[in-house]
Amino acid sequence: MAWSSTSRTAAMTSETADDLRKLVYPETYFVGLAPAELRLALLSRGFAPPASKPLRYLELGFGTGFSLNIHAAANDGEFWGNDFVRAHVDGAASIASVSGADAHFLPDAFSDLLKRDDLPMFDIIAAHGIWTWVPDEDRAAIVELLKRKLAPGGALYVSYNNTAGWSSVVFLRQMMKLFLAEKGGRAEIGDAVAFARSLQGANASYFKENPIAASELTMMASRNPVYLQQEYFLDDWKLMSVAEVERALKPAGLQFGAQFPIILHDDDLVLGQRGQEILSTLESPILRETVRETFQGMGFRQDVFVKRAAKLSDEERRNHFRKQAFLMTTRPRHVMLKGASPWGELDLSA
Ligand SMILES: C[S@@+](CC[C@H](N)C(=O)[O-])C[C@H]1O[C@@H](n2cnc3c(N)ncnc32)[C@H](O)[C@@H]1O
Incomplete structure (x- = not known):
């Protein structure tokens, strides 16, 4: 995303x-x-x-x-x-x-x-x-x-x-930034994510009402920490x-x-x-x-x-x-008329 x-x-x-x-x-x-x-x-x-x-x-x-x-x-x-x-x-x-x-x-x-x-x-x-x-x-x-x-x-x-796609994530971002601000250098990004998870674990409605935010929170476990910093913790993000x-x-x-x-x-x-x-x-x-x-x-x-x-x-x-010039990088018979799309696998032959 x-x-x-x-x-x-x-x-x-x-x-x-x-x-x-x-x-x-x-x-x-x-x-x-x-x-x-x-x-x-x-x-x-x-x-x-x-x-x-x-x-x-x-x-x-x-x-x-x-x-x-x-x-x-x-x-x-x-x-x-x-x-x-x-x-x-x-x-x-x-x-x-x-x-x-x-x-x-x-x-x-x-x-x-x-x-x-x-x-x-x-x-x-x-x-x-x-x-x-x-x-x-x-x-x-x-x-x-x-x-x-x-x-x-x-x-x-x-x-x-x-x-x-992302308006519901604005709140998640604000909440985690507030947590870090309160801890004033005594907590790291991982702690803020764990804090958000603890709210989700306690059945906070926000995560049920906003499934994209919930799935973002899940994905944070596998994200690069500096990516998390850029996307969630810097001030500039519009x-x-x-x-x-x-x-x-x-x-x-x-x-x-x-x-x-x-x-x-x-x-x-x-x-x-x-x-x-x-x-x-x-x-x-x-x-x-x-x-x-x-x-x-x-x-x-x-x-x-x-x-x-x-x-x-x-x-x-x-x-x-x-x-327009095109360069085929494979033989035509090897071209797959299928591919990934945001909506799942796409069948171009159809
Ligand atoms: C998120 S990175 C994207 C880098 C590259 N465009 C890419 O997509 O891989 C943002 C880049 O913009 C540069 N940058 C941010 N603010 C800038 C500014 N005010 N003037 C010049 N470069 C800036 C950063 O140093 C960084 O390399």
Whole structure:
């Protein structure tokens, strides 16, 4: 459910004991940040993908820069990123020195990017694992950056914790943080989790009324402690719905474009027959997306927003699709028409 639940496996270490916001992250690759995937998601929803060549790409808060390095090495274009943890910048730059990719890794905070005069206009700006977990002033700096530095026709990838799936967890988080505050350094995260469990064991109604919170509490036993710290115990953590994110991005001239991954564009799968009937009665794009969000009820969303992107006719969309390059990494007869989806195993042959 959370930004990293499927990918964060390695242990993380705190850079300094007194600065919990500056954590060193594990090396992970996120396919949703790939230019080709973003293009495909937008095309699927009938939006013209960012067009300029060479591509100009910026990743905000790139962590170890593993994804950014792969994208810089595998795509034509100019790749930039920032992260205020020095170890991230140095590590990412040392990988790029081997690949020879055209990449610029900046040690700047988001607000410092606004002071630079050497940044180009970008076609894609990506922020994975950032939006929910930073303070309001950082979100404001990101919106200002998008306003100034995302080119017209450009796209923003943003992932965030979503109200539709996680609103019941807000209370669990508050309660465990209060417990730790009361103990004032004499208790650890594990103690706060044990405290919540003791309330559940004593039949507190909250856990019965909020099954997602109850299952989160169960899963905490197997979670990495630093993941728990990031998701449950840091001060900055703001859930939003897709409509709220769109509202926050409006001053930068952005509107919702498409959700990632594109399996979620499948109306039969997501909405079913009755959901599609309801959707067909609605006109507002953001209300329609909110209906899709309701049917998904997920705690973590990955979205692509666009700045003044053109809507394509069916014919234009087909032509764009034909120009996309694909690489088969297995023989066609070995391609399984089945796969995992949030709703269980999906049979694509049907
Ligand atoms: C949750 S991690 C996500 C890392 C990476 N995007 C990923 O998904 O693996 C958040 C990253 O943003 C960086 N970060 C947080 N606030 C920042 C700020 N104000 N300026 C620059 N980097 C920041 C952190 O150092 C960290 O690497």
